[in-house]
Amino acid sequence: MCDNDHRRWNHLKKILERSSPFCHPDFEPGTGILEFLQNSCKLLVVGAGGLGCELLKDLAMMGFGDVHVIDMDTIDLSNLNRQFLFRRKDVNSSKAEVAAKFINERVPTCRVTPHHCKIQDKSEDFYRNFHFVVCGLDSVVARRWINGMLISLLSYDDNQQLDNSTVIPLIDGGTEGFKGNVRVIIPGITPCIDCTLDLFPPQVTYPLCTIASTPRLPEHCIEYVKLIQWPKENPFDSNIDTDDPVHISWIYEKSLERADEFGINGVNYRLVQGVIKNIIPAVASTNAVIAAACVTEAFKVATSCCPLLNNYAVFNNADGIYTYTYEAERKSDCITCSPRKAKYLDIDDTNMRLEKIIEILCEHQQYQMKNPALTIELDGKRKTLYMPNVPSIELKTRPNLKMTLEQLGIADGCKLLVADITNPRAFEIILKIKNNCVSME
Amino acid sequence: MIKLYSLKQHKKDGETPKSGNQRKASAAHLRITKDLNELTLPKTCTTEFPDPDDLLNFKLTICPDEGSYKGGKFNFSFKVGVNYPHEPPKVKCETTVYHPNIDLDGNVCLNILREDWKPVLTINSVIYGLQYLFLEPNPEDPLNKEAADVLQNNKRLFDMNVQKAMRGGVIGNTYFEKCLK
Numbered sequence: 032m033c034d035n036d037h038r039r040w041n042h043l044k045k046i047l048e049r050s051s052p053f054c055h056p057d058f059e060p061g062t063g064i065l066e067f068l069q070n071s072c073k074l075l076v077v078g079a080g081g082l083g084c085e086l087l088k089d090l091a092m093m094g095f096g097d098v099h100v101i102d103m104d105t106i107d108l109s110n111l112n113r114q115f116l117f118r119r120k121d122v123n124s125s126k127a128e129v130a131a132k133f134i135n136e137r138v139p140t141c142r143v144t145p146h147h148c149k150i151q152d153k154s155e156d157f158y159r160n161f162h163f164v165v166c167g168l169d170s171v172v173a174r175r176w177i178n179g180m181l182i183s184l185l186s187y188d189d190n191q192q193l194d195n196s197t198v199i200p201l202i203d204g205g206t207e208g209f210k211g212n213v214r215v216i217i218p219g220i221t222p223c224i225d226c227t228l229d230l231f232p233p234q235v236t237y238p239l240c241t242i243a244s245t246p247r248l249p250e251h252c253i254e255y256v257k258l259i260q261w262p263k264e265n266p267f268d269s270n271i272d273t274d275d276p277v278h279i280s281w282i283y284e285k286s287l288e289r290a291d292e293f294g295i296n297g298v299n300y301r302l303v304q305g306v307i308k309n310i311i312p313a314v315a316s317t318n319a320v321i322a323a324a325c326v327t328e329a330f331k332v333a334t335s336c337c338p339l340l341n342n343y344a345v346f347n348n349a350d351g352i353y354t355y356t357y358e359a360e361r362k363s364d365c366i367t368c369s370p371r372k373a374k375y376l377d378i379d380d381t382n383m384r385l386e387k388i389i390e391i392l393c394e395h396q397q398y399q400m401k402n403p404a405l406t407i408e409l410d411g412k413r414k415t416l417y418m419p420n421v422p423s424i425e426l427k428t429r430p431n432l433k434m435t436l437e438q439l440g441i442a443d444g445c446k447l448l449v450a451d452i453t454n455p456r457a458f459e460i461i462l463k464i465k466n467n468c469v470s471m472e
Numbered sequence: 473m474i475k476l477y478s479l480k481q482h483k484k485d486g487e488t489p490k491s492g493n494q495r496k497a498s499a500a501h502l503r504i505t506k507d508l509n510e511l512t513l514p515k516t517c518t519t520e521f522p523d524p525d526d527l528l529n530f531k532l533t534i535c536p537d538e539g540s541y542k543g544g545k546f547n548f549s550f551k552v553g554v555n556y557p558h559e560p561p562k563v564k565c566e567t568t569v570y571h572p573n574i575d576l577d578g579n580v581c582l583n584i585l586r587e588d589w590k591p592v593l594t595i596n597s598v599i600y601g602l603q604y605l606f607l608e609p610n611p612e613d614p615l616n617k618e619a620a621d622v623l624q625n626n627k628r629l630f631d632m633n634v635q636k637a638m639r640g641g642v643i644g645n646t647y648f649e650k651c652l653k
């Protein structure tokens with residue numbers, strides 16, 4: 032057994048315990064690295080679908096020992112053709128839980144911990160725990176959320192130097208039919224998802240008036256039922272559940288009626304499903320290729336053995352095999368990752384009134400604002416402190432001006448969101464309060 | 473190159489960084505706060521926030537002072553999603569209106585609310601767009617086809633129908649509630 036264990040990782044050891052001309056110049060080979068991979072390195076896989084199954088399998092077999100997986104979905108019969116960690120009996124069970132169980136039983140060196148929930152249900156403290164994150168998602172929104180979360184975890188010292196220990200790399204895989212891409216994102220250093228948003232194909236939207244009065248395509252008819260007929264007739268007293276066949280059937284029938292009315296051909300159940308769920312065809316082999324590339328990058332991120340993918344690779348095997356890697360550029364005004372230097376405001380104590388804070392922002396050498404609007408997050412809920420330019424809110428928030436920070440519940444370290452015409456963007460200011468009554472209570 | 477392997481050794485012993493203890497505001501919140509603080513409403517428009525802490529859901533009232541809809545009062549609801557400004561706000565007309573570009577369920581056909589939305593556009597752009605719909609109803613892009621046909625063929629009748637609807641009355645099979653200012 033011991034001998035087997037030893038041999039099992041022989042190939043990895045050849046890479047991790049020896050130097051080579053192809054290594055990264057900073058790479059220091061040693062026995063500790065494999066140990067790190069198997070015991071200390073903790074990573075998160077986002078998504079346990081087509082890509083996720085491949086990722087988990089590859090990660091387990093590459094020696095990773097502490098893998099978490101998060102996915103809110105349950106297994107659908109139609110997943111079984113490519114999501115190979117699932118069986119017929121698993122239909123309707125949690126993808127994350129079934130995938131974790133499968134890997135744990137099959138690969139004893141790997142412990143997968145499932146999280147059957149939305150990514151948004153987890154806090155910063157959850158995400159902060161990981162050394163890096165691998166994404167196998169089919170949604171741009173979810174990608175952007177993870178991206179935003181990892182960037183929000185970055186911290187900078189007083190000289191605006193990035194604290195490297197707060198950097199959690201993100202390896203992002205995506206597939207669509209025969210096409211796929213892999214990218215490596217080092218938050219705060221290399222371009223983020225939002226820097227390159229224009230690389231994502233825009234979602235097809237049809238003008239509402241076309242859908243309503245001059246439909247020409249089967250898609251127009253389906254969109255009509257989804258956007259206009261459903262909210263109007265509300266057939267099941269609920270929003271559309273894209274996984275409920277009864278809902279899809281209703282939409283299908285109504286779409287067909289509408290298509291007949293306008294003499295349009297081509298509405299069928301599959302198309303309805305496709306339009307409503309925004310389904311893109313999945314090709315198992317594309318998932319395998321992209322996942323393999325992601326996990327190779329994961330291995331390099333964890334061990335520093337070779338230079339990382341820099342930083343965006345595309346793959347297309349629709350017509351032969353085509354791959355191309357290029358360096359996407361960071362957007363200097365990226366709304367998410369552009370070096371928004373942490374801004375601070377020194378306040379003497381929490382007995383100061385809100386109006387005084389506004390006065391300081393207007394007179395402060397660094398800020399010199401004109402008419403700032405202020406909001407803040409307290410107990411996980413956003414609160415409007417003052418908004419001078421919107422009459423109805425101004426009236427309701429005016430009493431706040433006379434209140435002290437303490438009365439408003441504002442303590443040292445709170446982030447004020449400030450919008451003012453003197454700045455092209457709203458930004459946050461961290462309050463540094465010397466005499467902090469609130470936290471002393 | 474960031475060396476995770478050596479870095480994370482001391483990450484383990486180190487405590488959580490101080491400035492990371494409060495969540496950053498979302499891009500949607502940053503943008504909507506900016507948008508709202510810089511609203512320059514035309515004098516025909518007012519906004520109302522049922523919950524001043526919730527900047528993502530609000531109402532707009534338009535009282536056109538010229539054109540066919542002069543004297544009327546029309547309410548809209550705005551829902552700004554977490555994906556704003558990458559996605560447009562969802563806007564519904566809450567007043568039943570006889571209008572070629574607004575259907576009887578309150579759906580509004582305004583290009584910048586769907587296919588022509590761009591993240592550089594703001595709440596202000598949408599409000600101006602809506603206001604324009606009342607000045608220049610467009611029969612070419614109908615959502616209410618009956619109204620569009622009347623507007624195209626008989627502007628006088630269209631204006632009479634609009635007046636009738638705003639005073640509260642029946643046109644075709646639809647009852648319009650009174651919505652005079």
Ligand SMILES: [Zn+2]
Binds near residue numbers: 222224226368369
């Ligand atoms: Zn960015």
